Amino acid sequence: MGYVLVVNERTPGPVSSAPTEVSGAGSPAGLAAIAAAAALWAIAAIVASDLFDAGVVPLELAQARAVIAAGGFLLLNLSTRERGRSLSPRRAFVLTVALGLAIALVNGTYYLAIERLSVAVAVVLQYTAPIVVVGWTVAVERRTPSPQVLAALLAAVAGVVLVVELPLGGVGDLDGAGILLGLASAVLFASYSLLSEQLGAAYGALGAMARAFAVAAGFWVLYQIPFGWPAELFERGNLPGVLFVGLAGTLGPFLLYVWGIRRVRAERATIAATLEPVLAALFAWMLLAQSLGPLQVAGGILVCLAVVLLQARRRTPVRAPEP
Secondary structure, X not given: OOOOOOOOOOOOOOOOOOEEEEEOOOOHHHHHHHHHHHHHHHHHHHHHHHHHHOOOOHHHHHHHHHHHHHHHHHXXXXXXXXXXXXXXXXXXXXXXXXXXXHHHHHHHHHHHHXXXXXXXXXXXXXXXXXXXXXXXXXXXXXXXXXXXXXXXXXHHHHHHHHHOOHHHOOOOOOOHHHHHHHHHHHHHHHHHHHHHHHHHHHHHHHHHHHHHHHHHHHHHHHHXXXXXXXXXXXOXXXXXXXXXXXXXXXXXXXXXXXXXXXXXXXXXXXXXXXXHHHHHHHHHHHHHOOOOOHHHHHHHHHHHHHHHHHOOOOEEEEEOOOO
């Protein structure tokens, strides 16, 4: 998703009148893909943090990752022509532009929120995105979430609050503009999850991402023109990290995320994506020897429980037709 800087089918058979069962669980492969995406985003967060310490401007790194990923997706899309349901040209255009802008702006609003708020508050605000997605599916799509999804939603949000150790008082000064920016990053995160579900159903994961990232890259190139050439990105010491963030931290995880969304739906995907701050804290503990407190461990357990709940099998008895 972004750079979360954490401080711390049915086989026919004989006709029978006995009840059978159908499963309503999320796809294990889809959830695994989203978990892998979260892990890559978390590792990229550590690399990005090092780049920021080396003088790379955060918004310039956001530009670089969009341009690198756009090039990669366009090249990969040349080898496939996956198509799903057809879209009218107008709707395809609107969805593509909206998804591209959401991808371009989600990290920008998050970075700006961090400038005005503590990292803990900004992370919690951004990860209210699953609430936005579930609310959208209820209010607009008229689709009631299952009890498992609702329980997972509560566990995931509570887990994120604990992972960033918000109860310990790391709130800092609550700036109104910062809160609005943090909520904007959550809405943008939710928007690209919902939009990629629709665009991916039409063009496949590769086609959807190639189109959206072309828009995102174009947006950032136009944005950068008044500021001149981003020299820090091309310094010898920074370039490997920039390429890693663009390829392993953007191209790979976004492809995995959209592929996963097509199998588990957007509301489950955004909940599973809350693994990112948990894994970021875990990797920081493993690789950077940062401390991992009891609240962070408890939060990680809650988020893992949320993902387990998403895979819980909801069975509905179905009676076969009479012969």
